[in-house]
Structure formats: structure tokens, C-alpha cells
Amino acid sequence: MDAETADVIGHDVTTITCVCGNTVSKDGLIQANSEGIPVHSDEDTPVPPELAEWPADQDLYTLCPACGRVYRDAVIEETGTAPVAFRVDVATGPIADAIRVHWNLSS
Numbered sequence: 364m365d366a367e368t369a370d371v372i373g374h375d376v377t378t379i380t381c382v383c384g385n386t387v388s389k390d391g392l393i394q395a396n397s398e399g400i401p402v403h404s405d406e407d408t409p410v411p412p413e414l415a416e417w418p419a420d421q422d423l424y425t426l427c428p429a430c431g432r433v434y435r436d437a438v439i440e441e442t443g444t445a446p447v448a449f450r451v452d453v454a455t456g457p458i459a460d461a462i463r464v465h466w467n468l469s470s
Contacts, residue, residue, distance in 0.1 A: 399451035
């Protein structure tokens, strides 16, 4: 696990300020699965192939689309700290495609 830790208020994942400075209200943070792939949260529409299904076990992560740092929501909720769990490549490949689809669906 990476030694970097984001700022978080209380135990609330929506208050993360990523190590790179990104926040929910700045460039957005995205809920993801344990591989860092953004998850599809709309139960009324099929899951696009680029996105992951909402995890049945509710094991969610928060992805910073600006830098690729990923935080485990359960750790934040339990401890009130936000250590970086792992990083993904947000510039190319399947994660970049999933981020694009996520933002297109969100707009």
C-alpha cells in the first residue's frame, strides 16, 4: 500500500481531497470497484461494457480521474483516514475509456 494519504473530513468519502488536490466539486471523484474501474450506479439502465457493475458486496473505492489514485471507501468510513490503496492509469486503456463513459452518462 502506498504511504500517501488524502485529506478527509470525518469518515465521509464525499469529502476527500486527493493527494493531487482534486475533490468531488473540482474535477470530480468517481466510485469504482476493487480494480479501479468506475462502476455503473443506475439500476434502471444496462451496464455499459466499459463500466463495472455495482459490487454486490458493496466493496467500493473512490477513483481520482485526474491522477489515478484509488482510495478504499471502507477504510475511510472505518478509520476517518484516506490512504491511497493503489493507482491506475487514467490516461489510456480501459480505465480512461470507463472514465469517459462515466462522464458522458453523468452529463
